[in-house]
Amino acid sequence: MKTIHISSPGKEYRLLLGEEPCPVPGRGEVLIRVAAAGLNNADLLQAQGAYPPPPGASQILGLEVSGTIAALGDGVNGLAVGARICALLSGGGYAEYALADAGSVLPVPSDVDLIHAAALPEAAFTAWTNIIDTARLKAGETLLVHGGTSGIGSLAIQMFAARGHRAFTTAGSDEKCAAAEALGAARAINYRREDFVAMAKAETGGKGVDVILDMVGGDYIQRNIEAAAPWGRIVNIAYQQGFRAEVNFAPVLSKRLTLAATTLRARTASEKQAIRDALRQEVWPLLGNRIHPVVARVFPLDHAQKAHETMAKTGHIGKILLSLT
Numbered sequence: 619m620k621t622i623h624i625s626s627p628g629k630e631y632r633l634l635l636g637e638e639p640c641p642v643p644g645r646g647e648v649l650i651r652v653a654a655a656g657l658n659n660a661d662l663l664q665a666q667g668a669y670p671p672p673p674g675a676s677q678i679l680g681l682e683v684s685g686t687i688a689a690l691g692d693g694v695n696g697l698a699v700g701a702r703i704c705a706l707l708s709g710g711g712y713a714e715y716a717l718a719d720a721g722s723v724l725p726v727p728s729d730v731d732l733i734h735a736a737a738l739p740e741a742a743f744t745a746w747t748n749i750i751d752t753a754r755l756k757a758g759e760t761l762l763v764h765g766g767t768s769g770i771g772s773l774a775i776q777m778f779a780a781r782g783h784r785a786f787t788t789a790g791s792d793e794k795c796a797a798a799e800a801l802g803a804a805r806a807i808n809y810r811r812e813d814f815v816a817m818a819k820a821e822t823g824g825k826g827v828d829v830i831l832d833m834v835g836g837d838y839i840q841r842n843i844e845a846a847a848p849w850g851r852i853v854n855i856a857y858q859q860g861f862r863a864e865v866n867f868a869p870v871l872s873k874r875l876t877l878a879a880t881t882l883r884a885r886t887a888s889e890k891q892a893i894r895d896a897l898r899q900e901v902w903p904l905l906g907n908r909i910h911p912v913v914a915r916v917f918p919l920d921h922a923q924k925a926h927e928t929m930a931k932t933g934h935i936g937k938i939l940l941s942l943t
């Protein structure tokens with residue numbers, strides 16, 4: 619099968635088209651004929667040699683795909699060969715065929731484009747488990763999602779706006795703010811010109827926001843604490859501006875805040891299945907009507923290098939995909 623090889627892993631890595639034997643599904647796994655693979659920042663880090671795959675995972679890049687089921691391993695029930703699906707992977711997505719644990723597979727409704735569905739798994743799993751499982755967002759509570767036009771932000775805003783929450787967001791240009799509001803954000807501000815702490819207070823009558831999903835870190839750590847409501851929960855999925863900050867914890871104490879951070883990739887198959895089950899019940903019924911994959915660009919597989927360079931420039935709105943068809 620066609621796949622992408624990392625030549626000279628490191629800062630100057632090159633992604634080249636190659637050939638590898640097609641994988642064979644083991645017990646509890648499905649083999650997917652890949653229609654498209656979603657790009658993630660983790661792929662760029664892995665290609666640079668900075669983020670090795672967890673033990674047992676494919677060495678091939680790619681943490682999410684859409685496609686059709688080509689074969690079922692032993693013990694897989696409730697899925698059929700030929701079904702349109704998308705799946706979270708522990709690796710192996712940049713290839714004609716990929717293996718997924720059956721518990722990480724979700725159906726693709728007939729009114730959702732199969733290629734565009736590759737934009738869904740990583741963003742949906744990450745947004746759901748951090749905002750619901752970790753930050754325990756409750757009905758009627760407010761949400762601040764930083765990076766509102768990122769792959770994760772663009773889906774998170776739709777998911778939680780559709781569930782009735784007022785979702786506020788930040789983005790790096792006025793065009794991106796308009797896009798985030800079109801996705802359902804109650805208010806989007808250009809973080810290069812406006813202060814999100816002031817926005818969070820103004821939009822909540824001075825109370826602050828109940829839950830914050832942050833991918834920025836650095837000086838946002840203190841500012842998130844200032845923007846949070848009493849009993850607020852702040853969860854980080856990345857620290858793009860740095861893991862280190864000098865923090866005044868007094869408002870954490872006085873406002874009874876919770877600070878958390880999580881990663882998805884290294885979680886067990888059963889932990890991922892629990893997230894998949896919740897998504898299927900709570901979010902997937904809204905797919906194709908209230909929630910849509912947001913796709914910035916689709917590159918053919920053999921343009922993976924160009925796709926990575928586009929991702930690294932961070933001008934995109936939504937997800938960047940590699941098409942196999």
Ligand SMILES: NC(=O)c1ccc[n+]([C@@H]2O[C@H](COP(=O)([O-])OP(=O)(O)OC[C@H]3O[C@@H](n4cnc5c(N)ncnc54)[C@H](OP(=O)(O)O)[C@@H]3O)[C@@H](O)[C@H]2O)c1
Binds near residue numbers: 769
């Ligand atoms: N922990 C986990 O389980 C997990 C899972 C998946 C992804 N992640 C991480 O989550 C992050 C987002 O992933 P993605 O795929 O959605 O990436 P992405 O599409 O490349 O988005 C990165 C976003 O960060 C935003 N950003 C950068 N500086 C900002 C600032 N000062 N204020 C507000 N926003 C800022 C960018 O906004 P502008 O372009 O508008 O500047 C951009 O939208 C990545 O760092 C990724 O590694 C973590």
